[in-house]
Amino acid sequence: MRITCPCCGTRDRREFTYYGSDDYLNRPEADAPPQAWDDYLHNRDNPAGQTRDLWYHDPCGTWIKVTRDTVTHAIHACEPVAAEGR
Amino acid sequence: MRYSGFRVLSQGLLGNRGWRPAWRKPAPKPAYDVLIIGGGGHGLSTAYYLAKNHGITNVAVLEKGGLGLGNVGRNTTIVRANYFLPGNSEFYSHSLKLWENLERELNYNVMHSQRGLINLFHSDGQRDAFARRGNAMLAQGDDAVLLDRDGVRKLLPYLDFEQTRFPIYGGLYHPRGGTARHDAVAWGYARAADQRGVDLIENCEVTGIDIEQGRMIGVQTTRGPIRAKQVAIVVAGRSSQVAAMAGMRLPIESHILQAFVTEGLKPCIDHVVSFGMGHFYISQSDKGGLVFGGDLDFYASYAARGNLPMVEHVMEAGMTLMPMIGRARVLRSWGGIMDMSPDGSPIIDKAPVDGLFINCGWNYGGFKAVPASGWCLAHLMATGAPHQVARRFRLDRFATGHLLDEEGTGSQHNLH
Numbered sequence A: 001m002r003i004t005c006p007c008c009g010t011r012d013r014r015e016f017t018y019y020g021s022d023d024y025l026n027r028p029e030a031d032a033p034p035q036a037w038d039d040y041l042h043n044r045d046n047p048a049g050q051t052r053d054l055w056y057h058d059p060c061g062t063w064i065k066v067t068r069d070t071v072t073h074a075i076h077a078c079e080p081v082a083a084e085g086r
Numbered sequence B: 001m002r003y004s005g006f007r008v009l010s011q012g013l014l015g016n017r018g019w020r021p022a023w024r025k026p027a028p029k030p031a032y033d034v035l036i037i038g039g040g041g042h043g044l045s046t047a048y049y050l051a052k053n054h055g056i057t058n059v060a061v062l063e064k065g066g067l068g069l070g071n072v073g074r075n076t077t078i079v080r081a082n083y084f085l086p087g088n089s090e091f092y093s094h095s096l097k098l099w100e101n102l103e104r105e106l107n108y109n110v111m112h113s114q115r116g117l118i119n120l121f122h123s124d125g126q127r128d129a130f131a132r133r134g135n136a137m138l139a140q141g142d143d144a145v146l147l148d149r150d151g152v153r154k155l156l157p158y159l160d161f162e163q164t165r166f167p168i169y170g171g172l173y174h175p176r177g178g179t180a181r182h183d184a185v186a187w188g189y190a191r192a193a194d195q196r197g198v199d200l201i202e203n204c205e206v207t208g209i210d211i212e213q214g215r216m217i218g219v220q221t222t223r224g225p226i227r228a229k230q231v232a233i234v235v236a237g238r239s240s241q242v243a244a245m246a247g248m249r250l251p252i253e254s255h256i257l258q259a260f261v262t263e264g265l266k267p268c269i270d271h272v273v274s275f276g277m278g279h280f281y282i283s284q285s286d287k288g289g290l291v292f293g294g295d296l297d298f299y300a301s302y303a304a305r306g307n308l309p310m311v312e313h314v315m316e317a318g319m320t321l322m323p324m325i326g327r328a329r330v331l332r333s334w335g336g337i338m339d340m341s342p343d344g345s346p347i348i349d350k351a352p353v354d355g356l357f358i359n360c361g362w363n364y365g366g367f368k369a370v371p372a373s374g375w376c377l378a379h380l381m382a383t384g385a386p387h388q389v390a391r392r393f394r395l396d397r398f399a400t401g402h403l404l405d406e407e408g409t410g411s412q413h414n415l416h
């Protein structure tokens, strides 16, 4: 499995750390109900097929949103998280 | 047909012509009292204990493939009761007691072998943590012995005691821990459930769950619709998909765990040894193969195979711990899909839909749980109340903050 870092190009999977689903980008407001926090922290769609999740490129420190297939391990797209202004 | 030593002998003399299939292959009936979705270890043991403990026999197990071809036949077969947290501790203790009588119970040789399990530690801090865990195990009524370095050396002389990266300070020895033959556990429960009237329906994938006015009324399958009063989802790595058929979004992420086996060797590793610092554990099967594994591949996956970086990591860790295995040739490696929960502990509970139950979140430790998980889910379905030893395995514990984080790593699915 090779992932394309927007800064460094296509690199071996070993250079990256997996964080979890891109649900982590949708942090609830501080006063959101507990249900929203439970969903954010714990509950997942967990699709068999196309998914979007967050990876960190250890050497350069870029957070990447990776679109990939959980069944075939194919990588479809890699975008920097920062581009969304987060 | 009862199995016995005498029968093996007499059948041998008669050319083995008298053996019968171990279970029937019934067609699904239009309706049952109880349906179990998933014919893995947990689904089969649930069906068995529904019949045995509660007299509920109008039950079918629906399995999309063949019985026992999921994780129950892919794991590295370690059976132990060395948990620390109240909630986990009494559950796994109960499970180990069931294991200890399982062969008589099922009239099936599951090759349960209590060869002893040793968890190594490599620092003063880790020793303290293991001493505390050992005390918790003793307080639970199970067995634990804290070994110093020489104690480990006596049991495991072949470890590399000179390595400097993770020097071996000692180990926590759990003499009643060990292994069992994984497929035999599935087959044994299947046969015993079948004998009590449970229908085991293979090649029957559940494709929908029918709900009317908040109540579950049955399921849709590739072999037609089936009505039922109660349905339990017991599908391990596929939990999120099946639960979604009932509109649920679970606290589960599916991850891949790999395992490896070498060619058969003469007996050389007499225990189960785990090397947590290096992410490696090993035992030797009765056929002689060294069976070993390590950590998750760490990313969400439904491919029942892993990637090479973890293969390399596991081999390195093995060579660090016991260089003597370096000449053994690896025969096979494979992966299984693990239903990882955010705290590393399982869920056995009612679902928000009436009549629907869920059993999932077994992470990579669900094989040893097979007897108690079925026992407790059957209890919940038959009596409406959680079993005493499984009462903390609630679905809502994440929302209420009653997590069971055995490893203390925080609520991220891949960290347990």
Ligand SMILES: Cc1cc2nc3c(=O)[nH]c(=O)nc-3n(C[C@H](O)[C@H](O)[C@H](O)COP(=O)(O)OP(=O)(O)OC[C@H]3O[C@@H](n4cnc5c(N)ncnc54)[C@H](O)[C@@H]3O)c2cc1C
Binding pocket: B037, B038, B039, B040, B041, B042, B043, B062, B063, B064, B065, B066, B067, B068, B069, B070, B071, B072, B073, B074, B075, B076, B077, B078, B079, B204, B205, B206, B207, B234, B235, B236, B237, B238, B242, B257, B258, B259, B293, B334, B335, B336, B337, B338, B362, B363, B364, B365, B366, B367, B368, B369
């Ligand atoms: C490599 C590896 C090593 C492991 N090592 C250990 C260990 O040493 N000790 C330990 O305690 N645990 C271990 N485990 C974990 C253990 O194997 C699992 O936690 C446990 O087997 C899961 O429960 P199960 O047996 O019911 O799952 P499975 O056997 O996976 O059963 C689930 C069944 O549900 C079926 N199913 C799925 N979707 C549907 C559907 N829509 N309709 C009908 N049927 C469906 C599947 O086909 C499958 O047969 C390991 C796992 C792996 C992969």
Ligand SMILES: [Zn+2]
Binding pocket: A005, A006, A007, A008, A009, A057, A059, A060, A061, A062
């Ligand atoms: Zn980079």
